[in-house]
Amino acid sequence: MKKPGSSRQTTLDKFIGRACPRPQPESRDVEEHNRDCNEGDGRVSSVQIDTEAAKTWMYPVNFPRRDYQFSITKTALFSNTLVVVPTGLGKTLIAAVVMYNYFRWFPDGKIVFAAPSRPLVVQQIQACHNIVGISQEWTIDMTGQISPTKRASLWKTKRVFFVTPQVLEKDIQSGTCSIEYLVCLVIDEAHRALGNYSYSVAVRELMAAQVQLRILALSATPGSKQQAVQQVIDNLYISTLEYRNEDDADVKKYVHNREVELIQRKKTFVAIILGRNGQEAVEIDNKLVEAMRPFATRLCAIGVLPTRDVQTVWFQNNLNSNFL
DNA sequence: GAAAGGACTTTGGACTTTTA
DNA sequence: TAAAAGTCCAAAGTCCTTTC
Incomplete structure (x- = not known):
């Protein structure tokens, strides 16, 4: 299937062949975002933005602020972003904050978090509740264990969905997922978005339907080859890459805080x-x-x-x- | 409702073939 | 001859349907 009206994303190219290649987040505010979402680019949406709520965006103060998390969050709010940071450095918080702000800005909008395994889905729903306090009344985790009929009903009554890629793909294709209300899609373990994996297919379907939504992709290991990473970027319609490694100045000071567990085991x-x-x-x-x-x-x-x-x-x- | 089986995907290792 | 590229296959994970 040909991508509707899009050329190849070249996000990765900015990182190739440069010594310190980090694209600076564009200086945009919520008003600009609002304009982006509602002006005539041929796309349609059933979701109205809360103009009052959209004047601001929120960031939790009950956690120690890390500049790189704040910066990445700001970028991810206003452009489709692939976030690559090492494990244990707070991708969950970034995702939760982005989801929460879209939850606020679009009172009727629906937010989807996709993770490739059922344990990850369950883990994320708890983390989201703890970090930004989205009421569990609005959230639901849906995996293949829930029948398609039940899921169809849940898509109508809930607002924040934690799903596996296969559920997202099947429910988009069957039409039970209310795609016209989708405003934000977070994709965990985004490096899997290759070939015909459900992540790729689901995003392709959404773009074909001209759905307006913000995509946030998360990964600690985006791929070992440039070609693979570029394919992820293309498949997920990413426009901005936020990459940090353990040697980056703004990350380094937090790396040593990670706990290292020494396990001694017998030789038997x-x-x-x-x-x-x-x-x-x-x-x-x-x-x-x-x-x-x-x-x-x-x-x-x-x-x-x-x-x-x-x-x-x-x-x-x-x-x-x-x-x- | 639970279990079994099938279908689908990606990943990674082993092996073979091609190329410099 | 060694490295790179390509192919094949098993494993792991998911969802869905069927059967009991």
Whole structure:
């Protein structure tokens, strides 16, 4: 399907080949946004903006203010934004604040938060309630566990929806999702928006229907290749990229606050796996370590492994895979 | 209402083929 | 010959329909 009246987004290009490439958020205010949403660009909307509420936008003061979060939030309110920040640095807060402001600005509008798994959906609905206090009376989490008929009814009565991508795609296609009332769509784990994944299809359908809405995409790992990231940007109609890594000046000071949990585990996990006693476990363990040693030496020499110490590598791998 | 099975997607590893 | 690119397949996750 051809994208309706749009050229390829080139958001990523601004980041390629520049030493400190961070696009500055445009200096726009709510009035400008209001104009954007309601002037004749051929798009239609059933949602009226609350002009009084839209004179301001709100940001929580019950959390320590982080400048990068504030800055990204401001950008995300007024343009379709892909936010890339490391895990644990507050994407949830940014999403919650954007959702809350659209909730305020559009009294009849509907806001959708999409996450690729049911646990993430449940987690986000709680976080949103805690951060900005959107009443749970207005919110609902909808996954495939809820029948399409029930979902059709919920789309009519609720305003803030936490859904899986498949539910969003199916309900848009079936027409049960009231797309004419959609004002804001937040997409978690946005790096999945490739090919015909439900994220891509859903946004494509919304754009084809000329729905006016703000899109906020979130990811900690947008993709390893430029082409993949660009495809995400294209598929989600992103116009602004907000990228931060742990070395950025405005992020660095918060990185050390993250908790690191040191877990010490016994060396007898082989025995647990195989149901053998401790002595046999040690013997098996020693043989495995011996077998791994030449490979570890070689991998260390070419910089793949940080150490030649096979025991360390062995236990790190098992920790990483949550084996125990 | 719960369980099973099918369909669909992406990801990542293993393997093969191509190219410099 | 080594690196890059392409292909295939299994795994994991989702939703939907059917069956009991």
